[in-house]
Amino acid sequence: MDGYDKYAHEPFAVTVDLAVFTLREGALHVLLVERGQEPYAGRRALPGGFLRPDESAETAxxxxxxxxxxxxxxxxxHLEQLRTYSEPGRDPRMxxxxxxxxxxxxxxxxxHGGSDAARADWVPYGTAGPLAFDHDRILADAHDRVGAKFEYTCLATAFCPPEFTLGELQQVYETVWGTELDRPNFRRKVLATPGFVEAVPGAARLTGGRxxxxxxxxxGTATALHPPLLRPTREGRPA
Amino acid sequence: MDGYDKYAHEPFAVTVDLAVFTLREGALHVLLVERGQEPYAGRRALPGGFLRPDESAETAxxxxxxxxxxxxxxxxxHLEQLRTYSEPGRDPRMxxxxxxxxxxxxxxxxxHGGSDAARADWVPYGTAGPLAFDHDRILADAHDRVGAKFEYTCLATAFCPPEFTLGELQQVYETVWGTELDRPNFRRKVLATPGFVEAVPGAARLTGGRxxxxxxxxxGTATALHPPLLRPTREGRPA
DNA sequence: CCTTTTATAGTCGTGCTGACTATAAAAGGG
DNA sequence: CCCTTTTATAGTCAGCACGACTATAAAAGG
Structure with a gap:
């Protein structure tokens, strides 16, 4: 924050890019738009846009x-800042x-198309082919972050409707992590963590299924998990 | 990244701010500069400066x-991106x-003053009084992040010289966390984690002390800690 | 020589966790 | 109506990590 008068400060365009995840039919999906113009015309990209003069990045x-x-x-x-990407040349125009x-x-x-011109669609995670700009990297970073936060926060409930079964919560974990979990152990862990979930008194889900x-x-009201709910069999995962 | 042609994009000045930590005489210190001009003249601030046109934020x-x-x-x-601060009005000039x-x-x-006009000094963490701009918040966020990463990464060795004793490593943890640790248990945990530290064959530190x-x-070569080295007695820490 | 100080070794119990088995309550098919 | 399948829930058991603690070794200082 020093050197204000030493170096002329060049102006930059500042944008926000969003990696929006949801679960549809047991699979992780990402919200992507299709670009209609160069560069990367026809390629998919993360939704986003320019920061307005009176907005913080979170507001935008x-x-x-x-x-x-x-x-x-x-x-x-749930909306969470990931990091900022600033490599020169990540956008060929400016x-x-x-x-x-x-x-x-x-x-x-x-x-439904949103208010922007470009159509937005839910795309199964991992099937979108190469994205425009450095959005493949951003999307992978976002997925890593969400998976890591599942271990030590109650974030997984953000993927669930207001009322859910423990089986559904377990499927959220399994889908995001790409691993299978032991049902009794998962149940024991979740119920043993105070504030993670709270029972709806008399209700039971009639799923229609068997x-x-x-x-x-x-x-529940808790946000952190102590101790964490660690992923199975991961030796030497990078930090 | 869409809406390029829908909204005019206002230019922004982009800076980097650094929270640089070190340990001096068993206490955590932060590198701060003293501002010589308005706004916040005479107040301390985090070192930093404007992004140049050909630089990424990491390079800057x-x-x-x-x-x-x-x-x-x-x-x-060790240099790690924290997050981006973009609230309007965080700098009154622009x-x-x-x-x-x-x-x-x-x-x-x-x-030694650095190459910038402002003098930079090591200041014990927490004793710097209110900083300029939103730098108190940034500094607190940085300290939180470092403390949290100590739990599940080998980051603590970044505070140590090339060769160090386990007692020194433990002091690093204790200083950053502000808690005391049991020496035999800390030793057992560190040595049981493969790749955290490796013994220097024949050497022993003659500290001069008793x-x-x-x-x-x-x-060592490891970067992550499995299982993590958790802080003692922290129930319900915010995520 | 004895005390103090610091490093290192070992012990013991508790609690979390993975793997596994058992029971309960529904649907579906004969 | 019975029997199988499916899913939810309860319980068991061993291993291990960790906190708390005790014991020994090796130096410096008086």
Missing amino acids: ARRELAEETGLSDVSGL RVVSVAFAALLPDAPEV GKPAALYRA | ARRELAEETGLSDVSGL RVVSVAFAALLPDAPEV GKPAALYRA
């Missing part, structure tokens, strides 16, 4: 989230510094 | 780190978006 990200998903109320959704965010949605509303109906739970 | 941060500390080789030092970094130094070189000389260790 939430505005973009509302615009792209078409949701009227995005105030309760110098763009982009603040990346990750967002988690419980249910996947059909996106099997014994499961009890319903709501997200 | 490392350049500023070298300039402010006077170190010729900062390539091996719209500034700042990418914050945390850096860790093993030994504390006396800073007591049995301690064995010397070097930082």
